Amino acid sequence: xxxxxxxxxxGAGVSGLKAAQHLIKNSKYSAEDIVILEAQDRIxxxxxxxxxxxxxxxxxxxxxxxxxxCLTNVLFQHFYSGEDNDVFDxxxxxxxxxxxxxxxxxxxxxxxxEAKTKVGTIIHDIExxxxxxxxEHLSLEEDKSVKEMVDLxxxxxxxxxxxxxxxxxxxxxxxxxxxxxxxxxxxxxxYSILQHQGRNLFNAKGYDVIIDWLLKDIPRERILLESPxxxxxxxxxxxxxxxxxxxxxxxxxxxxxxxVSVPLSILSLESSSDYGITWEPPLPETMTAALQKIHFGGxxxxxxxxxSIWWDMNQDRFSMIPKLTQSNEIFEELTSLPEPWxxxxxxxxxxxxxSKQDGTAAKGGSLVILTQSPLSNYLEKHPHEAxxxxxxxxxxxxxxxxxxxxxxxxxxxxSSNPYIRGAYGTIFTGDDPVNASIQLSxxxxxxxxxxxxxxxxxxxxxxxxEGCVNGAWMSGEREANWxxxxxxKSLKPLL
Amino acid sequence: xxxxxxxxxxGAGVSGLKAAQHLIKNSKYSAEDIVILEAQDRIxxxxxxxxxxxxxxxxxxxxxxxxxxCLTNVLFQHFYSGEDNDVFDxxxxxxxxxxxxxxxxxxxxxxxxEAKTKVGTIIHDIExxxxxxxxEHLSLEEDKSVKEMVDLxxxxxxxxxxxxxxxxxxxxxxxxxxxxxxxxxxxxxxYSILQHQGRNLFNAKGYDVIIDWLLKDIPRERILLESPxxxxxxxxxxxxxxxxxxxxxxxxxxxxxxxVSVPLSILSLESSSDYGITWEPPLPETMTAALQKIHFGGxxxxxxxxxSIWWDMNQDRFSMIPKLTQSNEIFEELTSLPEPWxxxxxxxxxxxxxSKQDGTAAKGGSLVILTQSPLSNYLEKHPHEAxxxxxxxxxxxxxxxxxxxxxxxxxxxxSSNPYIRGAYGTIFTGDDPVNASIQLSxxxxxxxxxxxxxxxxxxxxxxxxEGCVNGAWMSGEREANWxxxxxxKSLKPLL
Numbered sequence: 004x005x006x007x008x009x010x011x012x013x014g015a016g017v018s019g020l021k022a023a024q025h026l027i028k029n030s031k032y033s034a035e036d037i038v039i040l041e042a043q044d045r046i047x048x049x050x051x052x053x054x055x056x057x058x059x060x061x062x063x064x065x066x067x068x069x070x071x072x073c074l075t076n077v078l079f080q081h082f083y084s085g086e087d088n089d090v091f092d093x094x095x096x097x098x099x100x101x102x103x104x105x106x107x108x109x110x111x112x113x114x115x116x117e118a119k120t121k122v123g124t125i126i127h128d129i130e131x132x133x134x135x136x137x138x139e140h141l142s143l144e145e146d147k148s149v150k151e152m153v154d155l156x157x158x159x160x161x162x163x164x165x166x167x168x169x170x171x172x173x174x175x176x177x178x179x180x181x182x183x184x185x186x187x188x189x190x191x192x193x194y195s196i197l198q199h200q201g202r203n204l205f206n207a208k209g210y211d212v213i214i215d216w217l218l219k220d221i222p223r224e225r226i227l228l229e230s231p232x233x234x235x236x237x238x239x240x241x242x243x244x245x246x247x248x249x250x251x252x253x254x255x256x257x258x259x260x261x262x263v264s265v266p267l268s269i270l271s272l273e274s275s276s277d278y279g280i281t282w283e284p285p286l287p288e289t290m291t292a293a294l295q296k297i298h299f300g301g302x303x304x305x306x307x308x309x310x311s312i313w314w315d316m317n318q319d320r321f322s323m324i325p326k327l328t329q330s331n332e333i334f335e336e337l338t339s340l341p342e343p344w345x346x347x348x349x350x351x352x353x354x355x356x357x358s359k360q361d362g363t364a365a366k367g368g369s370l371v372i373l374t375q376s377p378l379s380n381y382l383e384k385h386p387h388e389a390x391x392x393x394x395x396x397x398x399x400x401x402x403x404x405x406x407x408x409x410x411x412x413x414x415x416x417x418s419s420n421p422y423i424r425g426a427y428g429t430i431f432t433g434d435d436p437v438n439a440s441i442q443l444s445x446x447x448x449x450x451x452x453x454x455x456x457x458x459x460x461x462x463x464x465x466x467x468x469e470g471c472v473n474g475a476w477m478s479g480e481r482e483a484n485w486x487x488x489x490x491x492k493s494l495k496p497l498l
Numbered sequence: 499x500x501x502x503x504x505x506x507x508x509g510a511g512v513s514g515l516k517a518a519q520h521l522i523k524n525s526k527y528s529a530e531d532i533v534i535l536e537a538q539d540r541i542x543x544x545x546x547x548x549x550x551x552x553x554x555x556x557x558x559x560x561x562x563x564x565x566x567x568c569l570t571n572v573l574f575q576h577f578y579s580g581e582d583n584d585v586f587d588x589x590x591x592x593x594x595x596x597x598x599x600x601x602x603x604x605x606x607x608x609x610x611x612e613a614k615t616k617v618g619t620i621i622h623d624i625e626x627x628x629x630x631x632x633x634e635h636l637s638l639e640e641d642k643s644v645k646e647m648v649d650l651x652x653x654x655x656x657x658x659x660x661x662x663x664x665x666x667x668x669x670x671x672x673x674x675x676x677x678x679x680x681x682x683x684x685x686x687x688x689y690s691i692l693q694h695q696g697r698n699l700f701n702a703k704g705y706d707v708i709i710d711w712l713l714k715d716i717p718r719e720r721i722l723l724e725s726p727x728x729x730x731x732x733x734x735x736x737x738x739x740x741x742x743x744x745x746x747x748x749x750x751x752x753x754x755x756x757x758v759s760v761p762l763s764i765l766s767l768e769s770s771s772d773y774g775i776t777w778e779p780p781l782p783e784t785m786t787a788a789l790q791k792i793h794f795g796g797x798x799x800x801x802x803x804x805x806s807i808w809w810d811m812n813q814d815r816f817s818m819i820p821k822l823t824q825s826n827e828i829f830e831e832l833t834s835l836p837e838p839w840x841x842x843x844x845x846x847x848x849x850x851x852x853s854k855q856d857g858t859a860a861k862g863g864s865l866v867i868l869t870q871s872p873l874s875n876y877l878e879k880h881p882h883e884a885x886x887x888x889x890x891x892x893x894x895x896x897x898x899x900x901x902x903x904x905x906x907x908x909x910x911x912x913s914s915n916p917y918i919r920g921a922y923g924t925i926f927t928g929d930d931p932v933n934a935s936i937q938l939s940x941x942x943x944x945x946x947x948x949x950x951x952x953x954x955x956x957x958x959x960x961x962x963x964e965g966c967v968n969g970a971w972m973s974g975e976r977e978a979n980w981x982x983x984x985x986x987k988s989l990k991p992l993l
Binding site: 074075083093094099101102103117118121123124128131132135162163199200201202317318 | 569570578588589594596597598612613616618619623626627630657658694695696697812813
């Protein structure tokens with residue numbers, strides 16, 4: 004099959020759909036001028052609301068679940084303004100799960116006392132130490148992992164701390180693993196400290212409502228499912244269209260504009276890989292080099308449902324402080340289930356998140372646990388071992404008798420999904436995310452293939468809201484706007 | 499009396515003494531080449547350790563008491579390196595009073611629950627809101643007071659908050675008053691949000707040890723006490739020295755270099771004022787204008803000693819959240835004692851601060867309470883009313899029976915001291931502290947009177963550690979270094 008359109012969009016996630024919807028609503032192009040190629044058999048990309056697995060009638064976002072940085076989040080601000088309340092009503096569909104975290108550790112029965120351990124104060128001090136360190140060591144060559152920087156801090160400042168404070172200071176910074184989706188021994192300290200722009204609102208309604216909202220303007224037949232792209236011909240000469248895109252199943256799309264919104268993990272694959280894209284001519288070396296200096300994090304989730312609520316419903320989040328591991332080995336992959344408490348974890352009191360929706364208490368309750376690579380990858384492959392791993396950790400939060408087994412276990416599958424291969428962009432020690440975003444965002448003249456009509460969108464191309472729904476959203480809008488600005492103008496000869 | 503020296507230093511506080519000590523130790527000048535004029539009858543300026551008023555054998559720093567921003571604080575780092583441990587031994591002479599604050603308010607018996615009120619989360623959100631606001635409103639004309647910015651935040655975001663959260667959100671930001679020394683209705687929001695560079699260490703030994711340390715290198719007779727300066731002749735022609743300085747009591751100092759380390763509050767006075775300095779010729783208008791765009795905060799302290807400890811010794815700080823005041827009137831001065839809970843206050847568990855020193859519990863204990871202008875000014879004038887004001891507030895923290903009266907009350911006198919007139923530089927709405935520091939720090943070519951051999955030192959001239967001992971210290975060293983670099987060089991004709 005072959006089609007000729009003005010705009011082809013690769014990827015039916017939030018950025019690709021937003022690009023399409025924005026063009027359909029605001030440009031001279033109609034839906035017929037656009038086609039979206041989606042590798043998977045479903046729409047939504049890394050937004051995925053599971054509405055069928057729950058035994059309690061809950062839905063679970065297995066992909067993104069928060070509106071992050073609400074003070075600057077365009078989606079949050081849109082709905083907060085009161086517009087499109089039927090799509091998402093901030094006052095009832097969202098929940099700020101930001102009560103002080105309740106911390107637990109292996110050797111302690113009750114919660115960890117902030118006053119005794121000063122965990123929060125010391126984390127804050129380590130973060131400032133890291134910030135100051137990299138103000139003095141500007142060269143990217145001098146990056147260190149978060150783990151190395153904690154060691155450096157303690158080497159210098161442990162004399163100021165009590166033995167108990169040191170015990171926690173040694174591991175407490177690992178909380179960043181659950182933001183970046185990767186263990187601290189791989190994570191770049193230089194880029195690990197997040198500057199939040201406001202609070203984070205848990206989307207309790209499900210992020211599929213945003214996908215459905217975008218789909219209102221996109222005729223379903225403009226999206227071709229199960230159409231993974233195998234090849235992009237950047238400069239076609241024997242056609243009236245400049246670009247052609249070939250899928251694995253033989254479809255060819257001819258187009259003048261192309262928006263590539265595949266995940267970074269796909270972009271970074273060798274073209275020889277089964278799921279990689281062959282570029283003809285190949286991407287400029289500046290781009291392929293930049294893509295090697297950015298990685299993909301493996302944030303995963305494990306959902307446990309129970310027929311009763313046996314934890315404190317007045318808490319939002321239970322943080323598990325990991326035990327100190329002696330080994331300095333960096334695990335690329337886990338070949339067997341690690342001991343409980345090997346990794347930090349955050350268990351979200353999902354029953355509290357949903358309490359506005361389910362006013363009159365549901366029969367049971369559930370916890371949503373965040374995990375990081377390489378643990379995510381292991382648990383996603385071995386979901387039946389998840390309870391074995393977490394049961395001793397979760398037993399700490401019990402205020403009533405804890406059931407022997409959950410009634411439901413749901414595990415994400417992002418890392419084993421060949422079209423996703425993880426969660427979102429993350430920064431390994433020595434990476435250069437700034438250059439990657441320069442090469443991909445198309446905002447800097449001369450960088451990437453910015454003079455071309457081939458555009459990139461997705462969370463990994465965002466310069467604001469990186470890794471988040473709002474960043475992906477804005478990147479789709481950005482590229483739609485670029486096309487609208489350039490469409491019809493005579494384009495420079497293609498390079 | 500008249501003296502001729504190479505360097506005259508006005509002010510025997512930490513910056514003036516540091517300048518003198520640095521010159522004596524490192525330059526070609528000896529102590530005989532230097533004279534220090536001090537207006538008061540004591541050395542130390544705004545470092546003042548009261549070692550006589552306590553009935554419990556305690557000392558109290560009525561001026562500065564912390565090593566702030568320890569990760570970058572030069573004094574902290576010096577002592578932490580192990581040098582001069584006999585002067586100050588970080589491991590036993592300091593105390594990090596940074597356990598989570600215990601908050602109280604008028605209408606509640608126990609401490610305020612963070613989980614219920616989200617005070618910390620919402621303060622953080624308001625601070626980010628303020629930061630983002632001023633990123634969008636760069637013009638200094640668009641400054642607002644902290645109070646106005648809280649109103650603006652609540653106007654926009656109160657819909658997201660519960661009624662109880664709003665109640666606290668309305669007043670919780672007033673905590674900044676105790677950093678800046680002035681009430682929130684006067685305080686510039688643009689400059690109110692502090693970026694700390696590490697933890698703050700309470701100096702439990704007393705800051706006079708730093709003064710005494712500097713004095714080891716400065717012969718006592720080089721410091722003329724009770725010698726307030728009335729006039730500075732910038733360009734003397736009929737002498738071999740370039741500058742002459744006249745004191746109220748008739749002393750004249752002829753010198754080639756002058757370091758002016760008087761407080762900002764003195765610099766800002768009209769020369770016609772009783773305590774002002776007449777400059778001949780007058781200071782350039784750029785300087786006098788800059789001095790009008792910076793103010794002086796009135797941080798004060800009230801110390802209460804008791805014959806027993808009736809509060810929780812496991813806490814470091816008790817924060818008093820003020821009641822909401824209906825009036826929008828900005829009080830320049832209080833003419834009668836306000837109702838308790840009109841202003842936020844922080845009570846420091848001084849017995850905890852001193853616990854390393856006094857191992858085997860003292861018989862009693864004490865609290866050190868921080869206050870802000872205009873309350874400081876009132877209480878400093880009416881010390882006998884301090885207990886009336888604070889008693890109902892402090893009753894909240896009682897875990898044992900609270901005595902009817904303290905056995906000792908000590909109140910600072912900074913605001914009524916005509917040579918000090920407050921505490922340290924602070925920023926009123928619409929002020930421009932950057933320009934003031936440019937004009938005074940002598941670091942920017944063309945600004946201030948930087949081509950002159952008249953230099954300025956003190957916390958208000960610091961570009962790092964503003965308002966702090968380490969900032970004052972570094973400013974003294976900076977000016978000593980400037981003199982060492984320029985001494986002997988032929989100077990440009992004076993302007």
